Amino acid sequence: MSSLEREIEELEEASSSEYERQRVPDRALKGPSAFWGMYAGEHTAGTEFMIGPLFVKWGADAFSLIVGLFLGNLLAVLTWRYLTATIACDERLTLYYKMEKIAGSGLVKLYNLANGLLFCFLAGSMITVSATAVGPFFPPGTIEMPTFQSTMPTGPAWIISCIVIGVAMTLVALKGYAVVAQVGHYAAPWMFLVFVACALVTLGRLGTADIWALLTPPAGTPRTISFLGIVFFSWFCNAAMHIGMADLSVLRFARKPGAGWASASGMFLGHYVAWICAALLLIYWVRRHGVDPQVGKDPGTMVNDAVGWAGLICVIIAGWTTANPTIYRAGLAFQGMIPGLSRVAATLLAGSLCIAAGIFPAFAMNLLDFVGIYGTILAPIGGIIAVDHFLADRVGIPRDPAERSGSAFNVVVLVSWLVPVAVAMWLYKTQGVFASYLPLPSAIACGLIYIVLSRMAARDTIAVRA
Amino acid sequence: MKAVAASVGILALAGTIVPPAVFMLQSVAGGPEATPALSLDVVKTVMLVATVAWFAAAPFWMKVE
Numbered sequence: 005m006s007s008l009e010r011e012i013e014e015l016e017e018a019s020s021s022e023y024e025r026q027r028v029p030d031r032a033l034k035g036p037s038a039f040w041g042m043y044a045g046e047h048t049a050g051t052e053f054m055i056g057p058l059f060v061k062w063g064a065d066a067f068s069l070i071v072g073l074f075l076g077n078l079l080a081v082l083t084w085r086y087l088t089a090t091i092a093c094d095e096r097l098t099l100y101y102k103m104e105k106i107a108g109s110g111l112v113k114l115y116n117l118a119n120g121l122l123f124c125f126l127a128g129s130m131i132t133v134s135a136t137a138v139g140p141f142f143p144p145g146t147i148e149m150p151t152f153q154s155t156m157p158t159g160p161a162w163i164i165s166c167i168v169i170g171v172a173m174t175l176v177a178l179k180g181y182a183v184v185a186q187v188g189h190y191a192a193p194w195m196f197l198v199f200v201a202c203a204l205v206t207l208g209r210l211g212t213a214d215i216w217a218l219l220t221p222p223a224g225t226p227r228t229i230s231f232l233g234i235v236f237f238s239w240f241c242n243a244a245m246h247i248g249m250a251d252l253s254v255l256r257f258a259r260k261p262g263a264g265w266a267s268a269s270g271m272f273l274g275h276y277v278a279w280i281c282a283a284l285l286l287i288y289w290v291r292r293h294g295v296d297p298q299v300g301k302d303p304g305t306m307v308n309d310a311v312g313w314a315g316l317i318c319v320i321i322a323g324w325t326t327a328n329p330t331i332y333r334a335g336l337a338f339q340g341m342i343p344g345l346s347r348v349a350a351t352l353l354a355g356s357l358c359i360a361a362g363i364f365p366a367f368a369m370n371l372l373d374f375v376g377i378y379g380t381i382l383a384p385i386g387g388i389i390a391v392d393h394f395l396a397d398r399v400g401i402p403r404d405p406a407e408r409s410g411s412a413f414n415v416v417v418l419v420s421w422l423v424p425v426a427v428a429m430w431l432y433k434t435q436g437v438f439a440s441y442l443p444l445p446s447a448i449a450c451g452l453i454y455i456v457l458s459r460m461a462a463r464d465t466i467a468v469r470a
Numbered sequence: 471m472k473a474v475a476a477s478v479g480i481l482a483l484a485g486t487i488v489p490p491a492v493f494m495l496q497s498v499a500g501g502p503e504a505t506p507a508l509s510l511d512v513v514k515t516v517m518l519v520a521t522v523a524w525f526a527a528a529p530f531w532m533k534v535e
Contacts, residue, residue, distance in 0.1 A: 186529075189532065190524075190525065190528035190529065190532055191525075193483060194482070194483065194486060194521065194524045194525075194528075197483060197486045197487045198486060198517075200487060200490075201486060201487055201489075201490035201517065202490075204490035204491050204493065204494040205490045205493060205494065205510065205513065207494050207497075207498065208490070208494035208496070208497030208498060208506065209497065209510075211497055211498060211500075211501050211504070212498060213494070213498050311490065311513070311514060311517055312513075312514030312515070312517060312518060313514070313518045313521075314486070314514070314517035314518045314520070314521040315517075317521055
């Protein structure tokens with residue numbers, strides 16, 4: 005057995021001992037401190053360097069950025085605390101096991117496929133952002149950097165940069181997942197300070213500390229995102245994690261639901277502060293170098309210009325530490341889909357898809373839309389779990405129906421999931437509805453359809469028995 | 471050893487944030503055209519040294535759960 009196979013076996017052993025198919029026992033529960041650092045690290049990612057400048061491109065005003073982001077992130081924290089953490093501490097099961105009890109193992113595989121593919125596009129965006137940090141190490145013009153308007157690769161040098169970074173990330177995801185998690189943990193406080201340092205240097209270079217004035221777009225700037233858009237974006241950019249219940253897998257280890265407050269570290273340090281800091285970077289380039297906000301500037305160049313190599317290291321590490329677990333999770337999702345696929349082959353497949361997605365800047369440059377679509381597709385499952393947990397007994401439908409009936413594929417769940425997602429996608433594609441508005445109504449509609457169909461199915465069963 | 475590493479870590483974090491803060495304060499006080507006493511090149515160099523120090527020290531004192 006090679007050392008790689010041994011390590012993979014150890015990883016599988018470790019994961020199988022994480023109570024994936026049982027309630028987390030009391031002895032394995034953790035206090036809130038375990039979650040504060042985790043959330044801060046997980047939500048200070050390379051993509052934050054994209055999101056802040058994209059707000060500038062979309063003409064967000066100072067009130068929307070300062071008040072709207074605060075409100076949206078607060079709502080996200082409250083969702084984590086009162087919805088996700090409450091269910092997690094009552095059930096103490098992973099999302100996948102809880103879903104298997106409701107939807108059946110066959111439908112979990114379909115969810116895994118959707119989840120795995122979306123994870124690949126997300127990790128691809130992180131590869132794109134990290135690759136922009138390679139450019140400043142070479143003479144100007146060697147690697148043509150993508151702009152907000154880039155959808156296709158900018159040239160051979162760009163493709164090579166993405167491939168090199170993507171291959172490195174995939175190999176590390178294969179071999180050293182634990183090491184990456186550790187580096188991410190160590191890097192979190194430093195990364196946050198680098199974001200703040202970028203903002204401080206930018207304020208210094210612009211000669212003002214009046215952040216409100218700087219964040220106010222010049223007159224005539226087209227405004228394509230409203231106050232409400234900013235609130236909903238910041239509330240639902242992690243919709244799959246909170247309302248979609250993916251974080252049941254994490255918060256089931258919490259001693260009390262109060263651990264859900266730990267998400268505040270990720271939302272207010274990683275999102276609120278980091279996004280505003282990143283937005284200031286582009287504002288400097290617009291004001292001092294005349295860069296068109298609709299075209300933008302790549303994160304690598306802006307960060308290198310502000311704080312030098314420490315910033316470039318931050319861009320690479322921020323992308324790397326978040327892309328690696330994402331590639332690893334996508335690999336697990338594919339492994340669940342394809343019987344007999346080894347962990348190595350699944351991770352290589354996921355890594356290849358991530359690299360392919362990373363080469364095309366379209367995903368990273370449309371991140372505001374992408375995270376909304378990501379949430380719209382995955383969040384409705386959370387609506388079903390919330391109904392099962394809080395309402396099933398009250399509305400007279402069975403809890404954990406697939407487990408009770410021994411079904412491997414609960415058609416009621418499939419229909420309840422696909423109908424609102426299809427309607428939401430239609431609204432997004434044809435009516436131009438902002439993607440971040442869609443996860444909440446999709447999840448609520450999914451829960452309501454699930455109640456109606458489950459009651460109908462229960463009535464039919466009783467009628468057949470009679 | 472742990473105490474030394476923790477001290478280096480705290481100094482490294484200070485080295486990451488204090489120079490940009492000083493640069494900002496000096497620049498804002500002097501106006502957009504003023505040249506701050508602490509140059510941006512120095513800020514960048516101190517931040518790089520602090521980065522190396524942070525990652526060298528962190529494994530010796532930061533607890534990973």
